[in-house]
Amino acid sequence: MTVRVAVAGASGYAGGELLRLLLSHPEVEIGALTAGGNAGSALGQHHPNLLPLADRVLVETTAAELAGHDVVFLALPHGHSAAIAAELGEDTVVIDCGADHRLNDPEDWSRWYGGEHPGTWPYGVPELPGARERLRGAKRVAVAGCFPTVSSLALAPALAAGLVEPEAVVVAVTGTSGAGRALKPHLLSAEVMGSASVYGVGGAHRHTPEFIQNLSAAAGEPVKVSFTPVLAPMARGILATCSAALREGVSADSAREAYLEAYGDEPFVHVLPEGQWPQTSATLGANTVHLQLAVDPDADRLIVVAAEDNLTKGTAGGAVQCMNLAVGLPEITGLPTVGVAP
Amino acid sequence: MTVRVAVAGASGYAGGELLRLLLSHPEVEIGALTAGGNAGSALGQHHPNLLPLADRVLVETTAAELAGHDVVFLALPHGHSAAIAAELGEDTVVIDCGADHRLNDPEDWSRWYGGEHPGTWPYGVPELPGARERLRGAKRVAVAGCFPTVSSLALAPALAAGLVEPEAVVVAVTGTSGAGRALKPHLLSAEVMGSASVYGVGGAHRHTPEFIQNLSAAAGEPVKVSFTPVLAPMARGILATCSAALREGVSADSAREAYLEAYGDEPFVHVLPEGQWPQTSATLGANTVHLQLAVDPDADRLIVVAAEDNLTKGTAGGAVQCMNLAVGLPEITGLPTVGVAP
């Protein structure tokens, strides 16, 4: 099978990571590469690591340029995907790395993003309960946010198994590539290096409703989520420390059992051996989540720590995984599981 | 006034930071510098930044070398300070940067550190309720741990004012100097750079009982604390994200009011202007804590984020602040409040 793909937003970080993965995907042929302001320039100027595509010229992001591919990846600012998808027709698989189609509830959408809800597409974390079935053969996919991917995977088994109360606290340390390539003062290297900072505190980050949606679905009841993202001096990687109050009688063994059951057969989610804790470097460039858990008998909480590469499993790798499901390829095709470390 | 000081453990990171601060302290004369394995070598080999002391030769850490100073700072491994303090006599001010004398409860000590409790000394965070009075004129001081310093300051006002339930979650990102200068594989630069990791998860970190002690004292009732330290790729700095469930009827305004009241007159603890969140770089090398708070109305939690330099306010700066109180100098003498940023 040869899957012909286009990437819209190819000069950004998500676009670059998509191309890095697609270049080593055995069933993919890379077609149009589009951009906004960078249209007309060579890809190599923006992604010098992508040598085999260095001379490819970026074209304008229009439906006309994207048409005629089997799969179109959209790595665009929020609010651009619905219109393009409509023009591409129902036969084209459209995989949206943006937020437009992740939320089920139109009111949530309006509250967090403003404007009218562009509709809900199948949610791109195959390892969440029920998700894989919706993604198989799907023509539209909403790739999950990088924080919700790793944190939902970290907490869903405990909530689904009723091990914890439906109130979660997530503090997730992230590298700065998650903020994209836009020029913002707080992302200047001299600001970031040697410093940790926070943003979107107190439920202000737009990924919050996505957490709540995922975790409430897993729990079968509304879950409150306190989410704080912390910016750390690294380019890639998210380390999420997730916790919730234990329900009575839950032991460390039963908690571990729930996670092994949930993820024992998953190719991309790994419960580490007891005593070994995740580090983001072990997932760098790989489509994996590493996680470990502990029960704190004094604080009466379950703590789950999970690591991923925000650009790979958290964005582009998750997107390719969804593409595999959508077009009927084995889910693991072309996706690395070995991180580049140290 | 001239205060003659000695520093035991001068070749480590805490010792080096003490000397950096003492060099610019207007009332201090630096006497004996001692070390363990590094005795006999010049200080400049270990701390090339401390130019004015570069040629000073480190001597063995013995009570004889430390005797005859007004103040002795101990920056030693756990378990060494009680014996030395006993030999130094009651007139010498002994300021212990180690953990030996921080805990009130001998059982806590035995559980977390093993062996017999070496006794409790006045606790070295002057800004905590009641602490300053105990430190004035004290002959023995137990400098607080770096994590408990910043996190206790972050949560104490809310607990003291009854704004939150007595169950706190603290996730604190730290630079690696907090682990000291011992050669451990996970502290190798190639392991740390580009990666975030965790350790001591689930209540396993020895600072946990110190948190509980401080916060329970502030609350006037036992407080449960879930503490997770996260190692980030930076040399210095702690950013603590602290949260607890709000009690009914607590508004953002009343929460802010409690913090302004608690810290409005403190020279080293700063509640940032609304909308501005802490970043560790702003505290680098300074004896300050920067903090900010938010109320999350969906999650029903108060979130307080606080930053410090783990070596300065978190260790050596806190120690010098306590020295000032102990010897009767103005508390702020010689202590920087301006960080080195970017």
Add this chain to the structure above:
Amino acid sequence: MTVRVAVAGASGYAGGELLRLLLSHPEVEIGALTAGGNAGSALGQHHPNLLPLADRVLVETTAAELAGHDVVFLALPHGHSAAIAAELGEDTVVIDCGADHRLNDPEDWSRWYGGEHPGTWPYGVPELPGARERLRGAKRVAVAGCFPTVSSLALAPALAAGLVEPEAVVVAVTGTSGAGRALKPHLLSAEVMGSASVYGVGGAHRHTPEFIQNLSAAAGEPVKVSFTPVLAPMARGILATCSAALREGVSADSAREAYLEAYGDEPFVHVLPEGQWPQTSATLGANTVHLQLAVDPDADRLIVVAAEDNLTKGTAGGAVQCMNLAVGLPEITGLPTVGVAP
């Protein structure tokens, strides 16, 4: 003596570092703080480390705002200082952190910066031969570039003593704060962290004529300089590796002797003990240059490695040092010599 100073360009990195140093200068009173686009905002938004000035509001950079101070520091883009200096009058000491008045040769100026030469001011590296005399009592000072400061100090003694041929190779690793606070894609943290890169290769960096001017003056004959700046993932610091072919009969001892003679009495330039090599962290935040040298008998070259903090000795510290000379204070007043390390 109280010196009343103004800082133009206070929201940038050079401006922030000037203020950090001026805050602890015992003879300085800080007056007007001006900015371009950031005028009207509080300084604390731009420099959260400068707590004592957090509420100061930035005003527009105009001669009217800057007038009436004893000393005006200009930390402005190139081309703005001559006009402002003219308006300030001859009694005001004007210290220009920009490049406008560094070059002696109008043709050099036109070649490297374009336009008409705004004139030459006394050059702000007091430790270079003859410089200190010109700076004492000066009403105008051209602060040196960060690269030329450290590299000229590294090579001048060898050239002045005729130890090496007049052809130097300088490769200088720099932190990214040297590029200032402008939003440029290659300065985004995700681009910089984990990566080393070069720019201005082949004599294209504007600091090149400043090197040539300084080193030719030291040598008493024209010196060719090959300069390559390397961007490393750190916020501050320059480490310059400088070398030149040895003249016949020059021994390691005679080379060392020349450096000890040149710098033995200098408070801010330190020849490290034999066997100890510079590291930028030892100079962080300090107004110091650390240097060391070696003779390579196989390659027949002298190699001098020198470290500085580009924002301190390389810019703002050098500027304050020049201010001290200009206003008649002891040269070392208020300037730190101890770096913040690790």
Add this chain to the structure above:
Amino acid sequence: MTVRVAVAGASGYAGGELLRLLLSHPEVEIGALTAGGNAGSALGQHHPNLLPLADRVLVETTAAELAGHDVVFLALPHGHSAAIAAELGEDTVVIDCGADHRLNDPEDWSRWYGGEHPGTWPYGVPELPGARERLRGAKRVAVAGCFPTVSSLALAPALAAGLVEPEAVVVAVTGTSGAGRALKPHLLSAEVMGSASVYGVGGAHRHTPEFIQNLSAAAGEPVKVSFTPVLAPMARGILATCSAALREGVSADSAREAYLEAYGDEPFVHVLPEGQWPQTSATLGANTVHLQLAVDPDADRLIVVAAEDNLTKGTAGGAVQCMNLAVGLPEITGLPTVGVAP
């Protein structure tokens, strides 16, 4: 074809990188993994990124364990490979990542490493003149040092074409993984982060004779090399700034021509488009060298800047490339050319 390989020294950084690459090599089956002090432990403890091999137990490094494989990679401390190779027999391909067999001249060996020269093996940089032929079908291969690999590739074409004088200056910035996983104080993360430093200055680094050997061979006459390694705060990557005095009449065009001719057909050495300079991140995890050159008409020098990943092209990738040649596979088999960036 299935090539059965063993890796000696599998718990170190070079060993880990070999395994990362071998896991995605389509013709390789991974056999014995050996270690020194880490024998008996699971590989996953040392390399959490190598998930598919996490449960493999390391065995002692002995000839008996390594026997019976088609290819044995040695990633051992210096001085261990000759004895093991002798026991493995002449049919086994032995690829030594250490220095033992790189130098042609026994006197060089004794001067730099001490003791008796263990003999010379074909040198593992296929892109150097004549090297590829010696590596095809070889039973013994000496993988090149990480610095000499990139720097020799940077300068060989200019020397071979007689464009420059036989005196080169190389200043190479390196990440810290090149120093291996041994616990040394200067490699502690708190020492490295935020700092640049040098070591082995003045011709003291053991890679120096390897440079001289390679460049003299390329030039056809003895070449003097001044080499300075600079340690930068990053885990991986070398950026080498290499220069030499131009011979008369050499233009930028002719220099570029020489490089395009030398490397135009090489799959792993890329002369970047004019105006684009190397950055190490673009080579991260890839078996590539990126290079660019400039002629400085004022300094009369050719400057060549080259980037590689020290663990990939600089060690393990180079080793696998040599294995491909040795066993008769296409040279590019299984080797990534796309770096993981940002």
